[in-house]
Amino acid sequence: xxLDYPASIKIIRLPCTGKVDVIHLLxxxxxxxxxxxxxxxxxxxxxxxxxxxxxxxxxxHVRMLLEEIGLESDRVRMYNLSSGEGPTFAAYAKEMxxxxxxxxxxxxxxxxxx
Amino acid sequence: xxxxxxxxxxxxxxxxTAPCGPLERLKxxxxxxxxxxxxxxxxxHGHPVxxxxxxxxxxxxxxSRVAAFQSLDRIAAQVAEDTEEMSQIMKLNxxxxxxxxxxxxxxxxxxxxxxxxxxxxxxHGPKLVxxxxxxxxxxxxxxxxxxxxxxxxxxxITAKVDVDHCVKCLTCVRSCPFGVPEFNINEKVIEINEAIxxxxxxxxxxxxxxxxxxxFYDDDQIMCKIDALLEAEGM
Numbered sequence: 001x002x003l004d005y006p007a008s009i010k011i012i013r014l015p016c017t018g019k020v021d022v023i024h025l026l027x028x029x030x031x032x033x034x035x036x037x038x039x040x041x042x043x044x045x046x047x048x049x050x051x052x053x054x055x056x057x058x059x060x061h062v063r064m065l066l067e068e069i070g071l072e073s074d075r076v077r078m079y080n081l082s083s084g085e086g087p088t089f090a091a092y093a094k095e096m097x098x099x100x101x102x103x104x105x106x107x108x109x110x111x112x113x114x
Numbered sequence: 115x116x117x118x119x120x121x122x123x124x125x126x127x128x129x130x131t132a133p134c135g136p137l138e139r140l141k142x143x144x145x146x147x148x149x150x151x152x153x154x155x156x157x158x159h160g161h162p163v164x165x166x167x168x169x170x171x172x173x174x175x176x177x178s179r180v181a182a183f184q185s186l187d188r189i190a191a192q193v194a195e196d197t198e199e200m201s202q203i204m205k206l207n208x209x210x211x212x213x214x215x216x217x218x219x220x221x222x223x224x225x226x227x228x229x230x231x232x233x234x235x236x237x238h239g240p241k242l243v244x245x246x247x248x249x250x251x252x253x254x255x256x257x258x259x260x261x262x263x264x265x266x267x268x269x270x271i272t273a274k275v276d277v278d279h280c281v282k283c284l285t286c287v288r289s290c291p292f293g294v295p296e297f298n299i300n301e302k303v304i305e306i307n308e309a310i311x312x313x314x315x316x317x318x319x320x321x322x323x324x325x326x327x328x329x330f331y332d333d334d335q336i337m338c339k340i341d342a343l344l345e346a347e348g349m
Contacts, residue, residue, distance in 0.1 A: 010343040010344075010346075012336065012339050012340065012343070014315065014331060014336075015271060015313050015314055015315055015328070015331065016314040016315055016316065018314055018315060018316040018319060019314070019315030019316070019318060019319050019328065019331060020319065021319045021333070023333075024333075024336055024337070024340065027337055027340050027341075028340050028344065031340060031341055031344040031345075032344050033340075033344055044202060045201065045202060045205065045207070046205070047205050047228075047314075048205075048291050048292075048312060048314035048316065049205075049291035049292075050291060051291070051314055051315075051316055054316065054319070054320070082207045082208065082209075083207045083215070083227070084207050084208065084209040084210075084215040085209075085210065
C-alpha cells in the first residue's frame with residue numbers, strides 16, 4: 001500500500017499479543033526505549049481466542065508499574081486493529097510517535113547507556 | 115470514464131479529496147440532491163465529453179446506470195453485513211467494507227491467512243458471476259491440493275515444556291485456548307502435542323516458572339531482539 005510510518009518505530013513480531021509479557025515491556029524501557037506499544041487483533045476477534053485480552057491486562061499492569069516508578073503511564077499503550085487495516089496501522093504509529101514526542105525522552109536512557 | 119453531476123447553477127459539485135473506495139464514490143453519486151440536475155459524462159481526466167439535460171435519453175440512461183450501481187452497492191453492502199458472525203467464529207479478518215481478505219493479492223489469491231480455509235465469490239467482494247465461478251474453481255483446486263497429500267507439513271512454531279523444571283501447577287492446561295496441554299497421570303508430566311499446538315504462546319507467557327518456551331519466540335530471543343533494536347538506536 002506504500003503507506004508511511006515514522007522511522008523511530010521498531011517492530012518485533014509475535015504470533016499473538018498473548019505472548020507479550022510484562023517483562024518484555026519493562027525490558028524495553030530498561031534498555032532506553034521512549035515508549036512501547038502493543039498492537040493486537042480487535043477485541044472479540046483474536047485469532048487465538050483471547051490472547052489480546054491477556055495482553056490488555058498486562059499492558060494495564062505495566063501502566064500502573066510505570067506510575068509507581070515515576071514514568072508517565074502513557075508511554076505504554078495497546079491498540080487493537082484488524083490485520084487488513086493498513087492505513088489504521090500507519091495512523092496509530094503516527095499517533096504513538098506524536099504522543100511519545102510530547103512526553104519527551106526516557107529519563108532512564110542515560111543509565112541504560114552506562 | 116467517470117460520471118459526474120453538475121448542479122442546476124452550473125457549478126461543479128465539490129469532489130471529495132478523502133480516499134474512498136468505489137462503493138463510497140457510488141454512494142455519493144446516488145445521494146446527490148439534484149435529481150433533476152443536468153448530467154455530465156466525463157473522461158478519466160475529468161474533461162466533460164457529453165452534457166445531457168433532464169428529458170434527454172442520455173440523461174435517463176445515466177440515471178438508470180447510477181441506480182443500477184446503487185442497488186449493486188446495497189446488495190453488496192448487505193452481503194458484507196452477513197459476514198460478521200462467520201468472521202468471529204472462524205477468526206477470519208475482514209476489510210473496512212466487510213469483505214474477507216485473501217492471504218496475498220497476487221501470490222495466494224484464494225487462500226485465507228488461516229490454513230485450510232479458502233475464499234471465493236462475493237464474500238471476497240462484489241464481482242461478476244463469471245469471476246465468481248473462476249474464483250470458486252480456483253478455491254476448489256486449492257482445497258484439493260490440501261486433501262491430495264499423504265502427509266501435511268505443520269508449523270514448527272509450537273510450545274515445548276521443560277519437564278525437569280515444570281512444577282505441574284496446570285496453569286497452562288487451564289489457559290490454553292485450544293486445550294492442548296495435557297497432564298499425563300502415568301508419566302506425571304505435562305504433554306503438549308506438537309501436532310495440535312497452534313503456536314500462540316499463551317502458555318509460554320502464563321507459565322509462572324517460565325518453563326514453557328515457544329519455538330522461534332523464546333523469551334531469550336525476544337529479549338535479544340529488544341536489546342538489539344534499541345542498541346542500534348544508539349541507546
